[in-house]
Amino acid sequence: TVSVVLYTSDLRVHDHPPLRAATQGAEEVVPVFVRDPAVDRAGFAAPNRLAFLADCLEDLDRAMRERGGRLVLREGDTVSEVRALVRQIDADEVHMAAGVTAFARRREARLRRALEEDGCRLYVHDGVVTVVPPGDVLPQGSDHFAVFTPYFRRWAAEPIRAPFAAPRRLRVPSGVRSEPIPRRSAVAGVSPGLPVGGESEGRKRLGSWLTGRLGTYDDGHDDLAGDATSRLSPYFHFGALSATEAVHRARGRGGQGADAFVRQLCWRDFHHQVLAARPRAAEADYRSRPGRWRVGADAEADLAAWREGRTGYPVVDAAMRQLAHEGWMHNRGRLITASFLSKTLCIDWREGARHFLGLLVDGDVANNQLNWQWVAGTGTDTRPNRVLNPVAQAKRYDPDGGYVRHWVPELAGLDGPAVHEPWRLAGLDRAALDYPDPLVGLREGLARFRELRGSA
Numbered sequence: 422t423v424s425v426v427l428y429t430s431d432l433r434v435h436d437h438p439p440l441r442a443a444t445q446g447a448e449e450v451v452p453v454f455v456r457d458p459a460v461d462r463a464g465f466a467a468p469n470r471l472a473f474l475a476d477c478l479e480d481l482d483r484a485m486r487e488r489g490g491r492l493v494l495r496e497g498d499t500v501s502e503v504r505a506l507v508r509q510i511d512a513d514e515v516h517m518a519a520g521v522t523a524f525a526r527r528r529e530a531r532l533r534r535a536l537e538e539d540g541c542r543l544y545v546h547d548g549v550v551t552v553v554p555p556g557d558v559l560p561q562g563s564d565h566f567a568v569f570t571p572y573f574r575r576w577a578a579e580p581i582r583a584p585f586a587a588p589r590r591l592r593v594p595s596g597v598r599s600e601p602i603p604r605r606s607a608v609a610g611v612s613p614g615l616p617v618g619g620e621s622e623g624r625k626r627l628g629s630w631l632t633g634r635l636g637t638y639d640d641g642h643d644d645l646a647g648d649a650t651s652r653l654s655p656y657f658h659f660g661a662l663s664a665t666e667a668v669h670r671a672r673g674r675g676g677q678g679a680d681a682f683v684r685q686l687c688w689r690d691f692h693h694q695v696l697a698a699r700p701r702a703a704e705a706d707y708r709s710r711p712g713r714w715r716v717g718a719d720a721e722a723d724l725a726a727w728r729e730g731r732t733g734y735p736v737v738d739a740a741m742r743q744l745a746h747e748g749w750m751h752n753r754g755r756l757i758t759a760s761f762l763s764k765t766l767c768i769d770w771r772e773g774a775r776h777f778l779g780l781l782v783d784g785d786v787a788n789n790q791l792n793w794q795w796v797a798g799t800g801t802d803t804r805p806n807r808v809l810n811p812v813a814q815a816k817r818y819d820p821d822g823g824y825v826r827h828w829v830p831e832l833a834g835l836d837g838p839a840v841h842e843p844w845r846l847a848g849l850d851r852a853a854l855d856y857p858d859p860l861v862g863l864r865e866g867l868a869r870f871r872e873l874r875g876s877a
C-alpha cells in the first residue's frame with residue numbers, strides 16, 4: 422500500500438499517530454504539507470507565525486531526509502492538492518490529525534468526500550493536537566465543559582498513552598513534485614526577538630525545561646521579571662512538540678512544578694474542547710448588549726496607544742512592547758493587558774484579540790480568542806466583572822520593577838517599584854521623563870466599566 426500523511430498543526434515526527442499508522446501499514450509514505458491561501462485568509466498570515474512555520478517545515482524535511490524520505494510541499498487548496506497527489510501516486514490511504522476549529526472541520530469533511538469518490542480512505546487521528554480529544558470527557562447533559570476546574574478534575578483522571586517513538590525509516594516514492602521549502606529569511610516584518618522554530622529546537626528546549634526550571638514553575642510562573650515559564654507555547658501551537666509527550670514526561674519527573682505545568686497544558690485542552698463544541702466562541706460575545714464597548718475617535722486613539730505601548734501604565738506598556746519585540750508575551754502580561762483594554766479602556770476585546778493574533782507566534786483561535794473571552798468576561802468565565810488593577814498587579818508580579826525597566830527604557834532610571842507609578846514623582850523629576858500620563862485614572866476607568874456593563 423501507499424499512504425499519504427497530511428500535516429497541518431502537527432509538524433513533528435515524534436509521538437505522531439498519523440505518521441506512525443502510515444509507516445506501520447504501508448510500504449511507501451508521502452508526508453505532505455499544503456500552503457493553503459484559505460488558511461492565510463482565515464487569519465493565519467502573520468509574519469511571526471509564517472517565519473516560525475518556515476523553520477518548522479525546514480526541520481521536518483530534515484527529519485524526513487534523515488529517515489530516507491523527504492517532506493513534500495504543495496501550494497493551493499488543500500483538498501485539491503491532496504486529491505491530485507493521491508491520484509498521481511495511487512494512494513490507498515490518507516492519515517491526518519483531527520482538527521478543532523470550524524475551518525479545520527470543514528476542510529476534513531470536504532477531503533473525506535473527495536477521497537471517497539476516488540476510493541481512498543481518510544483516517545483522522547485523535548490525540549495529536551490535544552492530550553485528551555475534545556468530547557472525550559463531558560459533563561452530564563452538555564457537549565462541553567464551560568468551567569475549567571471540573572474539567573481539570575476529569576481530564577487529570579484520564580489515562581494517557583505513552584508517547585510513540587519516531588519512525589526509523591521512511592520510503593517516499595520517486596517522482597513526486599514538491600515546491601521548495603520556504604525559508605524564514607524570506608518573510609518580512611518579523612519581530613527581532615522571535616525564537617527559532619522546529620521540532621529539533623522544541624525538543625531541546627523541552628528537555629532542558631524538564632530537567633531545569635520546571636521544579637520552580639509552581640512558585641515562579643507569575644513572576645514577570647523572572648521569566649520562569651517554559652516558553653514552549655509556539656512549539657505546541659505548531660505541533661512541533663506533542664502536548665501528550667510533554668504531560669507524560671513532566672508527570673514522570675513529578676513534584677509541584679510538574680503538577681502546575683501539566684495543569685496549564687490542561688487549559689490548552691480546555692479551550693480546544695470549548696471551541697470544538699462552540700465554533701462561534703471564536704468571535705461571539707455571549708453577554709453582549711448595545712453600548713457596552715466604547716467606540717469613536719477617543720476610543721480609537723486609546724486603542725492605538727495600547728497597541729503601541731504608550732498607555733502611561735508602565736506594566737501594560739512593557740508587556741505590549743515585549744509582544745512587538747518577541748512575538749510572545751508572558752501570561753501575566755497577557756492577563757494584565759487584556760483586562761486593561763477590555764475593562765479599563767472598555768474597548769471591544771475582539772480588537773485586542775486581533776492585534777494579538779497579528780503578532781503572537783503562538784497565536785491560535787482556541788487559546789487566543791477564548792483566553793480573551795475569559796479575561797473580558799464575555800465567555801464562560803464565572804467572574805465576568807473582575808477587573809485587574811494594573812498597578813497592584815505590577816507591584817505583585819514585578820515587585821522590583823525589573824520587567825518594566827527592561828521593556829520601557831524611558832523609565833530605566835527609576836529604582837524599585839517606583840517605576841510602576843511615574844505619575845507620583847515630584848514636578849521636575851516627572852517632567853524630565855519622556856513618558857506619557859495615564860490614558861485614564863483607574864477609578865474613572867472602573868466607574869465607566871460599571872456603567873457600560875450595567876453592573877454599577
Ligand code: FAD
Nearest residue numbers: 650651652653654685686689752755783784785788789792
Ligand atoms: P507555560 O506557563 O510554560 O505553560 C505551558 C503551556 O501550557 C504553554 O506553552 C501553553 O501551551 C499552555 N498554556 C498555559 N497557559 C494557558 C492558557 N491560559 N490557555 C491555554 N493554554 C495555556 N496561549 C497560546 O498558546 N496561544 C495564544 O494565542 C494565547 N493567547 C492568549 C491571550 C490572552 C489574552 C491570554 C490571557 C492568554 C493567552 N494564551 C495563549 C495563554 C498563555 O498566555 C500562553 O500559553 C503562555 O503565556 C505561553 O507561555 P509558556 O509557553 O511559557 O507557558
